[in-house]
Amino acid sequence: MELIYFPVKGRGEAIRLMLLENDVNYTETSCANNWVSDWKPKMAFGQTPCLKDGDLTLFQSNAILRYLARKYNMYGNNDQEACRADIVNDSVEDLRCEYTNLIYRNYDAGKEEYVKSLPSKLSNFEKYLKDKSPFILGDHICFADYNLFDLLDIHLVLAPSCLDSFPALKALHAAVGSRQKVKAHKESDACKAMPINGNDKQ
Numbered sequence: 001m002e003l004i005y006f007p008v009k010g011r012g013e014a015i016r017l018m019l020l021e022n023d024v025n026y027t028e029t030s031c032a033n034n035w036v037s038d039w040k041p042k043m044a045f046g047q048t049p050c051l052k053d054g055d056l057t058l059f060q061s062n063a064i065l066r067y068l069a070r071k072y073n074m075y076g077n078n079d080q081e082a083c084r085a086d087i088v089n090d091s092v093e094d095l096r097c098e099y100t101n102l103i104y105r106n107y108d109a110g111k112e113e114y115v116k117s118l119p120s121k122l123s124n125f126e127k128y129l130k131d132k133s134p135f136i137l138g139d140h141i142c143f144a145d146y147n148l149f150d151l152l153d154i155h156l157v158l159a160p161s162c163l164d165s166f167p168a169l170k171a172l173h174a175a176v177g178s179r180q181k182v183k184a185h186k187e188s189d190a191c192k193a194m195p196i197n198g199n200d201k202q
């Protein structure tokens with residue numbers, strides 16, 4: 001497989017974690033050089049990440065996550081579990097969009113207000129997840145866990161105490177983060193050197 005993305009964690013990190021966890025032999029290509037002239041026109045919707053798997057070319061980060069989930073049996077054991085995973089993943093997307101807007105459009109003026117409003121947003125996840133642990137589906141991991149893990153991880157950089165009042169979220173973050181391949185990746189020099197976002201904000 002080939003992941004084409006910018007050299008940032010961003011919307012690529014959850015995809016990288018799923019590829020690593022499933023021992024997928026993949027290469028990563030940076031589209032940072034000549035993005036507008038060389039790469040953007042090749043992207044169906046003018047944006048990246050893009051994942052190539054043989055003859056299949058995928059766009060949209062959440063479509064890529066769901067493709068990998070179906071391919072590697074990480075979409076729950078039944079329709080009810082798949083629906084729960086979808087609900088959480090779409091909620092992750094909502095907060096990720098708010099985060100991305102802060103980072104790229106309103107960081108200096110908006111950070112204080114964003115951090116102040118964060119508990120009310122995280123409490124929704126906490127309430128929805130607290131009856132199953134440590135993962136979204138209980139004792140087995142699914143694609144949405146990696147996306148939620150990454151979302152929590154980047155918010156811990158922005159607001160280090162943001163999970164202090166949310167034991168279920170703290171447990172999920174620890175459960176995903178302590179998995180051998182995830183831990184090795186997060187501790188790698190390459191991961192540590194990779195910025196979260198494409199500007200100097202985090």
Ligand SMILES: N[C@@H](CCC(=O)N[C@@H](CS(=O)(=O)O)C(=O)NCC(=O)O)C(=O)O
Nearest residue numbers: 006010011046047048049059060061062
């Ligand atoms: N809905 C898309 C959004 C993708 C997106 O916003 N990509 C950004 C890069 S990043 O924000 O994910 O890091 C991009 O291609 N930006 C370049 C451009 O829009 O020209 C997805 O989920 O993949």
